[in-house]
Amino acid sequence: MKRQVIITLLCVVVFKVVAQGQNFFPKEDLMSIGVYYYPEHWSPNQWERDIKNIAGHGFEFIHMAEFAWAQLEPSEGKYDFTWLDKVIKLAEANGLKVILGTPTPCPPVWLGIKHPDIYVKDVLYQRKEHGTRANMSLSNPKVLDYTQKIVEAMAKHYARNKTIMGWQIDNEPEAKEDYSEASQAAFRQWLMAKYATVDALNKAWGTAFWSQLYSSFDEVNIHNATNVGWWGANPIALLDFKRYTADTQAAFLDFQAEELRKYIDKSQFITTNYVAKGNGADPRRSTQMDFASFTAYPNYGSANLGDLGFRLGDYSVLMYANDYYKSVDGVTGVMEIQPGQVNWANHNSLLQPGTVRMWLWHCFAGGSSFACSYRYRQVLYGAEQYHHGIVSTDGVSLSQGGQEYVQVMKEIKLLKEAYSSKAKMPKAIQKRKAAIMWSFDNLWNLERQKQTYQWDSWMHMQRYQSILHALGAPVDFISEEDDFNDYPFIIVPAYEMVDEDLVQKWKSYVAQGGNLIISTRTGAKDKNAHLWESNLSGIMNELIGGKVTSFDMLPAGKSGEVVMDSQTYQWSSWGDRISASTNSEILASYSDQFYKGDACVISKSIGKGKVWYIGIESLYGQLEKDVLKRAFDDNKVSVENYPEGVFVMYRDGFMVAVNYSSEAYELDYDGNYLLGEKTLKPAAVSVWKSK
Incomplete structure (x- = not known):
């Protein structure tokens, strides 16, 4: 034992x-x-x-x-x-x-x-x-x-x-x-180490709901969503089990x-x-x-x-x-x-x-x-x-x-x-360096209460990752503990659970010149996966320059429209309705539905940097790509426009291009290729020395 x-x-x-x-x-x-x-x-x-x-x-x-x-x-x-x-x-x-x-x-x-x-x-x-x-x-x-x-x-x-x-x-x-039986006992030990008292557990799990109250850790069994039904399962207890x-x-x-x-x-x-x-x-x-x-x-x-x-x-x-x-x-x-x-x-x-x-x-x-x-x-x-x-x-x-x-x-x-040990990443690529903030805790919690079967937390995150690669940006993943200042651009896709410390760290990052792009559903809950006793964006309001008043989702096969810079985009799976503050800029609004004219994408300057809040998941990702391009443009950072499935990446003095798409792609390099050629066919590879 x-x-x-x-x-x-x-x-x-x-x-x-x-x-x-x-x-x-x-x-x-x-x-x-x-x-x-x-x-x-x-x-x-x-x-x-x-x-x-x-x-x-x-x-x-x-x-x-x-x-x-x-x-x-x-x-x-x-x-x-x-x-x-x-x-x-x-x-x-x-x-x-x-x-x-x-x-x-x-x-x-x-x-x-x-x-x-x-x-x-x-x-x-x-x-x-x-x-x-x-x-x-x-x-x-x-x-x-x-x-x-x-x-x-x-x-x-x-x-x-x-x-x-x-x-x-x-x-x-x-x-x-x-x-x-061994896992049940170990889970109780884990809970005792995390919560110390059963009262703290009851508060975190919200056991007042449906008479789930515990008087001792010994009474706790692992919540089994299969046996109580998906709808009836305690989402916070299940998150702790994960x-x-x-x-x-x-x-x-x-x-x-x-x-x-x-x-x-x-x-x-x-x-x-x-x-x-x-x-x-x-x-x-x-x-x-x-x-x-x-x-x-x-x-x-x-x-x-x-x-x-x-x-x-x-x-x-x-x-x-x-x-x-x-x-x-x-x-x-x-x-x-x-x-x-x-x-x-x-x-x-x-x-x-x-x-x-x-x-x-x-x-x-x-x-x-x-x-x-x-x-x-x-x-x-x-x-x-x-x-x-x-x-x-x-x-x-x-x-x-x-x-x-x-x-x-x-x-x-x-x-x-x-190979040369003296090779350095080209400055144009270095300036695009971006990080994605990602947490498995948020993934698990979002997937438990998706609200619509069109929502896919993993694919939502990878949409932004794919856009960054299409723009030619080097990508890292970071956690809350990492140094944000290592990255000119940080993307926060659907990061549902936040606390004051994290929000303050984001504010400090932006004030020092960072660019923070936040997507929908971020900050909707606290670290115990409780909704805020205020509004849907809770402690995020000051950071993003507005508040989320409600959200909508449409049935599969039905789409709505939003407009940004006179261009129309379609959406279906998720859309936030945002009441923008006077010190923020409305970038995109809904152009149909009964809330026509409400904001769905806003931005706000803080100190030397800027925050973008994208409260929509568009059908094809073009809106999100255009917002990210705007963030780079605002910082006078040039970007590429690679098609989906084409990757052109820097590594140790070399540029490497690969093509997962079913169409040939003409590379924008006219020099000597170490491997391959300018025309990048499906499944092909081209390598050349970086400048």
Whole structure:
């Protein structure tokens, strides 16, 4: 029980205790490329051939062992590292480095037989079973006990092995909702640490509503939206459950990292591979990673463009991951990215030739220090039989994606020859530098009470991210704790929960010359997700130069109109009605509906800077783009106008362009191209040295 209490308390205290973003990847190496290899899936007499071929193709490291707990500990307390030692020695002999994974995603069958309660309980209170992955209850003291033992054994065994470059903890950490007995107890501990008294809990949760009042923490069970119905669920209790779940996942990662650091060499990094667009796991809640890396499968999603889009992938996957994960600790890499078709997407079409290469160059442009393909060999059995590899089913022949990996590795070598440590970002691009303020807490809360099924918090944020890239702006993601003054422009999309400290920090940022662009729904609630006892914009009124008097939304398929600078825009999903203050400027107003003439976009100067409030979500994003262009224009900052799906980005002295759209694009550069050409065809890549 002691370990459970410790890890529960760790969940509530979020602060960085190790030096993050260390230079494990020298700048001059640009982007190292590796591949997943699973020796336990193949005959030992093929290991040497495979490792030689991996090195011969140009890969620099292999990734192993994150799913091999049963092979590493075939029975309780009996460890077998001999097979893994052999492969690591083969890697060393062939000049390859190794990333080792801790094998906690897949507990061995003997552990579940001895302790059936180690498994997660789902929303129907049914216990998960052996045979899949990510099925353990991370609050369970027995899980923590056995995790500590296997991590300690691996760390001690490989602590001084110079071939090991780093560790990946677990795999694709998921903040999985857990209704087990252990999780219920841990949740109560989390609540006690957060609220201290049950009276404070009652006030925060609003338990006066529908007789939900508690007289002791012992009476609290995890609120189950499925059992009470979506409409009847307490949104604030559910938000705290989301927070607890994310904190528990983060604490589980940190728990393993702390164990590793007792033994491993300082040259070995520690990270984990978050799912690119998030599954509830929040890397900013973790305190012990050296940096956050990510898994990206661009073949799925909704941003596939044009007739070829289904073969080119969803640009928003890598767009988000590149910007977000490098913002956490300053260093990132794509730990897992597909080399071809997969077996689990809604459709698994063949990729357009060049697409895998384009994805890798997009990762490079976005700042990845490394890229690792999942996987080298296409497995012949199990749940991922049709997940393609670098080589085809014969284990030798390069697949189409494998050929493109080899091509990229050769191209990276060419760029290394042109690299200069003295290169600096062009001033025109530097002036466009922008940040997006983003919080998973706000995402969870907004999605609980969307008010309209047309609302999508994630896509709303990515609309602004996509606009910034279309304008040629470098993009970071920031939290409330970061230094706002590092960015000339800050975008705050639908940041629903605020407090006085944050609003004051925004005011100070603007007064010193910052440009703050705030979108609809921002500031509608306090940090406990309560509405203000004043009006819909509460403590935001002075900042934005007006107050939100009401909001409207239209049925799907029906649109309204607003006018800005004599141009008409359509909207449907959300529109704020704003009463503007005398010291603010009305930029856009409604031109129909019964509130025709009411403001929906306003701006206000504060000190040396300016605030824009965009109280509308337009149908196609053009209004939002025009407001952002106005913000740049007001500051005499030139911008680009790239079409959707075309990315032109600066990295280490190079300009890199990739094209996810189904149409060719003519680049505005007439000099010599290191790679590609002026006409950027679909799935094509062009690279040139920046001026």
